[in-house]
Amino acid sequence: MNTGNREKTEGNGRPEGEKSHFIRQIIEADIASGKYSGRVVTRFPPEPNGYLHIGHAKSICLNFGLARQYRGRCHLRFDDTNPMKENVEYVDSIKEDVRWLGFDWDDHEYFASDYFDRLYEYALELIRSGNAYVDSLSPDQIREYRGTLSEPGKESPYRNRSVEESLELFEKMRQGEFAEGECVLRAKIDMSSPNIVMRDPTLYRIRRMSHHRTVDKWCIYPMYDFAHCLSDSMEGITHSLCTLEFENNRELYDWILAKLDVYHPQQIEFARLNLSNTVLSKRRLIHLVEGGYVDGWDDPRMPTISGFRRRGYTPASIRDFCERIGVARRDSMVDLALLEHCVREDLNKNAMRVMGVLRPLKVVIENYPEDETETLTAINNPEDQSMGTRDVPFSRVIYIERGDFMEDPPKKFFRLAPGREVRLRYAYFIRCTDVIRDESGGIVELRCTYDPETRGGDAPDGRKVKSTLHWVAASHAVQGTVRLYDHLFTVENPAEKKDAMAFLNQESLEVLTGCMLEPELEHAAAGQRYQFERLGYFYADHKDSAPGRPVFNRIVTLRDTWAKIQKTQKKIS
């Protein structure tokens, strides 16, 4: 009997942690009614014209997750109907991102461009049945004829061309006998429809441009509205999930499939993800990269999947996040703190603990023997005893965090101060006896004494200390680079600002060199994640880190109560 978590249910037949939402309800109703004879087939249909971001992750988790949950399948389909914008390099990055997130499309990998022949046949059929015509109006004229939100449009003078003439013209379009913009194929629907999408929408346009897959076979390309519904239909998709901005297009989706009398999936719209303190529109993301505000698409500050991967986020934490935010139809702004919570929760359970001093302050333990080094035992993960222990060297000169010492400590500062005793984690109690300064008065070194009786971290006399510090023995320290990342923007919703870039966080990246790390980290494998105790979770950067020369990205800080106290103290004073 499997009593694993995934098998537990809450009485609705749904595994725990997968909450009810309107799309699941629709699917369950469809399964119950036998609407698609119980099949569930979804698809993730990216346009290969850019990198995937966390908003796409929501859609990926939804589509692939639903297929997994209801034992259906999910297709990966590249919506490559516009050769002006699309490129193979994006196809590869998209596949890599979907796989990294933990999803598999088996052999269900499709390209809208693979359907160009059949799509062309469907277009012919629409012309023959009097439901489409070739229009010779210019792009500007088409816009004028379309009308406005409150006024109906006018019919094109070419609208009532004979079927034969349209057929002939469409064939000539395909043959390349027209220049771009000279004519288009339009659906013949209703120029006075209150839904502007239905005012004779363009189905095919001319693009004298080579396509990343069909190369020069075509010079006419189908529009999204035409290609998408028919691709869904041909693949036997049952539930075609898309974002709210396609709501107005659903009427056209249904119209095309009805006129062609083909298998008819249902389009269901949900709200796209908005995440606080960042931007998710393709335009703004491109601006960040091309304007040099970040270091590329996979800059760890970017909300792209590759950015999160580079930062050190785990796929599981992103999947968990996508499940927790839910699926609904209202516009929303999810707090970045939720994503951070998800990755902390994952890493708390799974990441090995180590000690690393980011801003070192030298400490000499005056009563500790000059040339001695001893080995102490540290626990690798208190949340998972099976991860075992490791040896940590200790000697007379160590480094502690500069922020862990204050000469004139405020009320709630529990750490080291002159005359005060603290614990060095897994080592000894030390007491600060002296502060050494340089000419300009800066603190360069601390003198301390240790209590040999406290080896391992406990005092036999039962006395307590208020605080435990992390530390690294100078004699064995490994030097490394650590990059501290913070929110990309200082405001919750930069996209609503007229000048979003003015709200870029100037401190979103701080590079620290000369960090002192425990020897364990000298050969930290690239791609490894650690908790630096008391600081946060860190990732050995898979591009820049090398054996003996580690480079870490801070994934997220630990929750920091002291930082909060400092913040409120600053506000008061």
Place this chain on the structure above:
RNA sequence: UGAGGGUUGGUCUAGUGGCAAGACGACGGGUUCUGGCCCCGUUAACCCAGGUUCGAAUCCUGGACCCUCAGCCA
């Protein structure tokens, strides 16, 4: 202004005529060799106005506000 959607604590999401629930956050406390984790507690919401009903977040009517659409983009 035409059409299509939407509105539940600070944030996200449940609730589909019968005690407004959960998560995140914030705040307070306990515990602790991580000011972490964990545990306990507090805070805090049905857009408004009418109506139907024994009873309305839910149904009806009216209103307010927000989002989407006038690409030969997706």
